[in-house]
Amino acid sequence: MTLLQVRDLTVTYDGGARAVRGVDLTLAAGQKLGVAGESGCGKSTLALALLRLLPASAKVTGEVLLGGEDVLTMKWGRVRAVRWAGASIVFQGAMHSLNAVHRVGDQIAEPILLHKRATREGARRKVAELLEHVGLPAARAASYPHELSGGQRQRVMIAMALACDPELIVADEPTTALDVMIQAQILGLISRLVAEQDLGLVMISHDLAVLADTCDRLAVMYAGRVVEEGPAAQVYADALHPYGKALSGSFPTIGDPASRFAPRGLPGDPPDPAALPPGCTFHPRCPVALDVCARDDQELRPAGAGRRAACVRVGRTGAAEDVRARVRGQGREPEH
Amino acid sequence: MTADSTPALAKSADARPGSGPAAAAGPEPGARPGTRGPRARNLRAYLQYAAAKIVGAAVSLFAVLVTSFFLFRLIPSDPVKQMTGGRRVSTQQLAALRHQYGLDQPMWKQFTSYIGDALSGDFGISYQYHTPVIDKITGALPATLLLTGTAYVLYSALGIWLGTRSGWRSGSRSDRFHTAFALTLYSVPSFWLGLLLIIVFAVGIGPIPGMFPTGGLEQGGLHGFSYVVDVAHHMVLPVVTLVAVGYAQTLLVMRSSLLDEMGSDYLTTARAKGLRDDLVRRRHAVPNALLPTFTLMFVNLGHVVAGQILVETVFSWPGLGGLFYQALSVPDLPLVQGLFFVFATAVILANTLADILYPLLDPRVGR
Amino acid sequence: MTTSETRKASGPGAPGSVVDARALARARRRASLARFWRSYRAHRGGLWGLGLLIVFAVVAVTAPLLAGADSQSVTDAEGGPLEGPSGRFPLGTDQFGRSVLALLVYGSRISLTVGLLAAFLCVAIGTVVGIVAGHFRGWYATVLMRITDWFLVMPTLVLAIALATVMSRSMWTVIIAIGVTTWPTTARLVRAQTLSVESRPYIERARALGGGHGHVMVRHVLPNVMPLVLAQTTMIISSAILTEATLAFLGLSDPTITSWGGMLQDAREAGAVSAGDWWYLAPPGIAIAAVALAFTLCGRAVESVLNPKLGVRS
Secondary structure, rough: EEEEEEEEEEOOOOOOEEEEEEEEEEOOOOHHHHHEOOOOOOOHHHHHHHOOOOOOOEEEEEEEEEOEEEOOOOOOHHHHHHHHOOOOOOOHHHHHHOOOOOOOHHHHHHHHHHHOOOOOOHHHHHHHHHHHOOOOOOHHOOOOOOOOOOOHHHHHHHHHHHHOOEEEEEEEOOOOOOOHHHHHHHHHHHHHHHHHHOOEEEEOOOHHHHHHHOEEEEEEOOOEEEEEEEEEHHHOOOOOOOOHHHHHHHOOOOHHHHHHHHOOOOOOOOOOOOOOOOOOOHHHOOOOOOOOHOOOOOEEEEEEOOOOOOOOOEEEEEEHHHHHHHHHHHHHHHHO | HHHHHHHHHHHOOOOHHHHHHHHHHOOOOOOOOOOOHHHHHHHHHHHHHHHHHHHHHHHHHHHHHHHHHHHHHOOOOOOOHHOOOOOOOOHHHHHHHHHHHHOOHHHHHHHHHHHHHOOOOOOOEEEOOOOEEEEEEHHHHHHHHHHHHHHHHHHHHHHHHHHHHHHHHHHHHHHHHHHHHHHHHHHHOOOHHHHHHHHHHHHEEEOOOOOOOOOOOOOOOOOHHHHHHHHHHHHHHHHHHHHHHHHHHHHHHHHEEEEEEEHHHHHHHHHOOOHHHHHHHHHHHHHHHHHHHHHHHHHHHHHHHHHHHHHHHOOOOOOOOHHHHHHOOOHHHHHHHHHHHHHHHHHHHHHHHHHHHHHHHOOOOOO | OOOHOOOOOOOOHHHHHHHHHHHHHHHHHHHHHHHHHHHHHHHHHHHHHHHHHHHHHHHHHHHHHHOOOOOOOOOOOOOOOOOOOOOOOOOOEOOOEEEEEHHHHHHHHHHHHHHHHHHHHHHHHHHHHHHHHHHHOHHHHHHHHHHHHHHHOOHHHHHHHHHHHHHHOOOHHHHHHHHHHHHHHHHHHHHHHHHHHHHHHHHHHHHOOOOOOOHHHHHHHHHHHHHHHHHHHHHHHHHHHHHHHHHHHHHHHHHOOOHHHHHHHHHHHHHHHHOHHHHHHHHHHHHHHHHHHHHHHHHHHHEEEEEEEHHHOO
């Protein structure tokens, strides 16, 4: 059963920044989808658009079907009912995402009281249960956010996300602000809970390795578009799109001497969403760009079993262009 | 902290920027747990902090006492001559008066007896009324508390309400209107507005009949319910004046602290939880934005007692402010000193109270 | 803030390049002024305020031309006492038969002079105390801040009234009374800014190159604090004008000079309130409010140019 289907989602901010440009995503119940990309590629905008949380000045078109209903066209009352009960979000930076002047227990209980028509006592019990579920003592409910460590706060966020038994959890950079040990714990926790309760998960991160570990499928975003999609392990190990390659290459494989001697980071910055380059938006940074890339936009196209990529070099056998590209590619080599 | 918003507050030169208690609230919470547990440790830190504030207030009060003694000795006039009002008085009588008010003593002796008396609540005898200063003050205090207290509650509530609405929909027509209106009233001298209201609504102008009394607290001779109605009737114009001039500041502070909160992530969280817009505002944004406003409200609370000298004078209100004005024009030295001390004490106490209560309201500061 | 404009290119070395460096610094200053004006222009309220101020300044400077040089004289008054508005006296006359409009024009001089000078005094004291208390460590800085804190808790108006009472009645008394009672807010603000400037690395560089206390405070800290002080000053002028009017209304200013607050006192004493002579009472108050509002609007615009984070300001 399809839990979430995003069709041709476009978000344009006030001022002309096209943060998301025609994204299609599908997520089956219980499936885990990773969305990867550099900062500024539109992945957080995507997360907010799923629950219609963008400011009113942002123009959103397309469809976000959650359990078959389009979030973008439903009445506001229905949107509020779907929020948290149908899909909840674990935000990045739990320090700022939690309200500093309320106790964390009350903050977890808030959506329970709102959506579940629970009694105060029932909500309190549920909060205790949730906290223990995420590995915190129930007494922590009486703490204020600043009294907790970063990892504990993120656990609170996760407990809060689970409060109304949603079918879908969107985790927006859930581990970014944490140190590596805590990061692993939180990722383990999310994986365990999602598996236990058979939840759908959309996890957003710039860290491809983290996503590959946690998710079934991966979507790589660049300049507001999905440029590559496929089974997580395959996309991570063998990306078809040059950007996907660069992204997985930018995290060196520990213990592999080759990666030490051949740093494969990507020069340059992602383009300004208000002034995108013509053609394939990646071509100015692409090490294997062809002439045609500066001219023609590249659509996402099938690339093998369950995989899609938006690159001119995918699913195409233009030998002459390949050679040209290799020549250009070599010409670029000395730059780094 | 509030330091950034202070230029907007230039009118209240004694609004306290940056001196927030946050800076002094003891060890960082979440630090190494001590042997007695974080709660007990926090409590001890808080008590130490509160004690330090109280000691500071006591020092300030003493300094006020000293200042009020020396400051008013500088008035270049002979109080006894003033008292006799230019009538022809014999040298003996002058000497007797001097002796009666202790003015024949050497300065240091006057000073020590002044301090000693003041500490026991004795501010001397009024030159003008020939009654103890403290009696005059306690006599006028209720009228001031009634007038400015009412106005204080009204303008604080109005300021917070309108400031919240403006900040939440900043840039909207209603925000622009309310901000512009508040800024204009903020620039209006209170005494002038009072005079104008008297002309229009008490004296009457053109087709408008005089509906309210021109001043005072009561018309006299009334009892029970009709007395209450009469006092309320007398209060309308001065309260309107004080509210009109006073609400702007609260509005502006509330608006700008809400604006500071507007982009915050926790508001997105609250919306994502499915809360209605007004609940997001009431439950999440306003409690955070109220903290700086709270400091301002306590500063204003001090001024409730300090009274509104000008407004009380204009409306002949029998309160401390009017008393101060009269005492100055004589000049009635003991009364001026006593009132000065009372005014400063009120402000110092309100500030100290704000410092002590602030950590209890903002959980981040720890308790 | 505008670190770049103030970072001096001239160090102890390279004497030949001093002229170039000065020219460079001048050009940079001009550029940053132009940038400032561009963003200031975007604030409608600020433009209104500025326009209003220019009008008042012109009126104040050309007062004798506009109102006639002898219009303040009681003996040469042309009209009858307390006449209503007419063609000859658009705002009527006061109890001595002088034109209220002419008095209003002259009053702008006092209001602006006292407002500006008092604010200048306040900002000067506040800046010096703030920088010194922020720059130096040790007991005297602590003592300085204690004094500041103490002044901060005094009821300003009460203190100003008390000061104006004990000194002789003149314009200067009013200026001093306002300046001496309002500086602590500025001092606190400047101190906070000084502390933040002094924690920047280039101050350490200046010290390492042998810059003394005076050099660091005047050449590095002061220029960085100035923009903030500028915004603060405009706000203080506005409150100084209001305080001046208040003191004059209480009769604590020089009774021989015409000021708006003094006009209101005269009006009240002449019984204009009970007689319902609104044309005598309304104009001075409107003038006070307009000037105070103009300075507040300018201050808010400057403030939001310097600190855009403060949000949308109308």
